[in-house]
Amino acid sequence: xxxxxxxxxxxxxxxxxxHGDGFVPLHRPVFEGNERQYxxxxxxxxxxxxxxxxxxxxxxxxxxxxxxxxAIATVNGTAALHVAxxxxxxxxxxxxxxxxxxxxxxxxxLHYAGATPVFVDVDxxxxxxxxxSLRRWLECNAERRDGQAWNRGTGRRIAAxxxxxxxxxxxxxxxxxxxxxxxxxxxVEDAAESLGSWVGERHTGTFGRLATLSFNGNKVITTxxxxxxxxxxxxxxxxxxxxxxxxxxxxxxxxxxxEIGYNYRLPNLNxxxxxxxxxxxxxxxxxxxxxxxxxxxxxxxxGIRFIEPLPGTTANYWLNAIVxxxxxxxxxxxxxxxxxxxxxxxxWRLMSRLPMFRxxxxxxxxxxxxxxxxxxxLPSSVPASEFARLRA
Numbered sequence: 348x349x350x351x352x353x354x355x356x357x358x359x360x361x362x363x364x365x366h367g368d369g370f371v372p373l374h375r376p377v378f379e380g381n382e383r384q385y386x387x388x389x390x391x392x393x394x395x396x397x398x399x400x401x402x403x404x405x406x407x408x409x410x411x412x413x414x415x416x417x418a419i420a421t422v423n424g425t426a427a428l429h430v431a432x433x434x435x436x437x438x439x440x441x442x443x444x445x446x447x448x449x450x451x452x453x454x455x456x457l458h459y460a461g462a463t464p465v466f467v468d469v470d471x472x473x474x475x476x477x478x479x480s481l482r483r484w485l486e487c488n489a490e491r492r493d494g495q496a497w498n499r500g501t502g503r504r505i506a507a508x509x510x511x512x513x514x515x516x517x518x519x520x521x522x523x524x525x526x527x528x529x530x531x532x533x534x535v536e537d538a539a540e541s542l543g544s545w546v547g548e549r550h551t552g553t554f555g556r557l558a559t560l561s562f563n564g565n566k567v568i569t570t571x572x573x574x575x576x577x578x579x580x581x582x583x584x585x586x587x588x589x590x591x592x593x594x595x596x597x598x599x600x601x602x603x604x605x606e607i608g609y610n611y612r613l614p615n616l617n618x619x620x621x622x623x624x625x626x627x628x629x630x631x632x633x634x635x636x637x638x639x640x641x642x643x644x645x646x647x648x649x650g651i652r653f654i655e656p657l658p659g660t661t662a663n664y665w666l667n668a669i670v671x672x673x674x675x676x677x678x679x680x681x682x683x684x685x686x687x688x689x690x691x692x693x694x695w696r697l698m699s700r701l702p703m704f705r706x707x708x709x710x711x712x713x714x715x716x717x718x719x720x721x722x723x724x725l726p727s728s729v730p731a732s733e734f735a736r737l738r739a
Contacts, residue, residue, distance in 0.1 A: 354649060355683040358725075361645055362689050365638065365730040370688045374666060375728045376569045379737040380627045385619040397592065399615025401622055406575070408625040409560070413542075413550040415577035417584035420613035420621075421591055424539040424561025427574035428456035430590050430611060431557040432507060434576075434583050435533045437462050441506035442498055444484075444532070446476045447697040447704075448715040449511045452561075453537050454698050462506060465498070466699050466709035473657060474668075474694075474718060475518025476510035482526045484710045489530055496530040501708070508534050512541035512551050514724070515567070515665035516656050520546060520554045535559070539574075542567050543632045543663035544656075552577050562617075567631060567665050568624035570617040627737050632663055634733045639664040642725060654722075667725045668694070674720040681723060694722040 362371055389395060402420055410418040421427040437443055439461030445453055447466040457464050468480035489496045489505055496505040508527045512518055520536065527534050534555030538544075541551040542560055552558030557580075562573035576587045589595075594608025613621075639653075639662075646653040652670040656662040671677040677693060684691045697719055698704045699712060729737070 355680060358645065358680075359684060359687050359689050361641065362684075362726050365641070365732070366726060366728065367731060371690055371726045372728065373690045373692055373724060373726055374565045376564055377627070377631065377729045377734070377737065378623075379734045381623040382620055385623045386616065389616055389619040395616045396614050397612035399618065401615050401618040402613055405570075405613070405618040405621040405625070408622060409542075409575050410577065412625065412628070413560075413577055414553055415550075415558075416579040417577065417581065417587075419576045419584060419587040419591060420618060421574040421576065421611045422613055422617075423572045424559055424563065424574035425452040425456050425459075426591070426609065426611040427559035427561075427576045428453065428509075428535070428537060428539075429459045430587055430609065431535050431559050431576050432456060432460040432462070432509075433590065434578075434586055435507045435535050435556055437506040440503060442501065442503045442708075443507045443509055444481065444505060445509040445537075445698075446511060446715070447699040447709060447712050448474060448513065448694065448718060449537070449698060450539075450695055451698070451701070452539070453509060453511055454704055457509070458703075463503070464698065464704060464707050465505070466697075466704075466707060466712060466715075468710055468712050468714050469513075469718070470519065471714045471718060472654075473516050473518045474513035474654065474722070475516065475520075476508075476523055477714070478519050478522035478526055480710055480714075481508070481523060485526065485530050488708075491530055494531045496532050498708075505530070505532055508532050509537050510534070511537035511539070512544060514654070514668055515541045515544045515663040516654060517541065517544050517546050517551050517660040517662065519657070520551065524554050538577075540566065540665050541663060543628065545661040547659055553579070556580065557583060562621060562624075567635070567663055568621065568628055570613065570621040570624070573613050573617050573621060630737050630739075631729055634729050634736065635664045635727065638727060638730065639667055642667050642669075664727065667727045669723050669725065670718070671721045671723060677721055677723055690726060692724045694719055694724070
């Protein structure tokens, strides 16, 4: 980018042709459907907290869309992952395999569950956990006893594996699950960013024992704040709902709680917003594919790689991303675009470089380090010019 100022200018022009003048955020919510109507109805009903019909409706919509048998709504994606880990059997002193190239919420949830992360490398093409890196680390460091995996070096149980579908790009999840099955390790998919992403005809988040979604304000659809646990296991679903509603035992008037629970249930107000957003989701995904196509065409022949999903998979293009040739090129692009009020962003700093997780075991993270220095996210919102399609 230092040698290509014209390319930076052309990129800014492309973004402005989609999003107009003024500050262009990375990803903003879109409310062009029934959001106001459903919120007013919710307020008029007086059911604005966690008891309300919209919560159940939102859960049913998400379950139907993803093909999961059960969906349990939570206040945010981190809370969903915290409970999902507990349901998978993760406890104090356990280890959980994840990736260092992820958002901090993944590792925060591991800490809440009392576990220590172990970081394995990602694939450069998907930005998600590499099955080969996972297998290599397990074969070198793990042994299976009594149907469970143990870390030979630390003596700790490896209680789960949490791969993350980065930016909504499906990782090689079937291969990850196959490796973990060999070692007796349950998979909890962090599908926070991948609502609307598919592997063949199967939605992300339906491969592991459990998965979690996020509906934060910057996601493909939003409930303001919100998350979801999805699973095909009826017992786990019942436990999830119980734990997220303060572990309260149903009773006409008594307050009976039979274990430590969490006040993690999604409020009805947020769910009302989510129901309207789910109605617009197919149209939003179609428009986001068109935005991605414009970026793809722009970068063709420039030497800059626009990140695409693997053949046979479908991404939701939550955040479009490119890979620059060097860290200097990355920094030049970030400076140029942000100086012109077009928000671009580097990928997250690796979890293994943060002070809280600096001492965690990892496999060298060659690809993760390479990507950390080169990946840039581009503005990926639904353009205002397309709002009429969402209202139709």
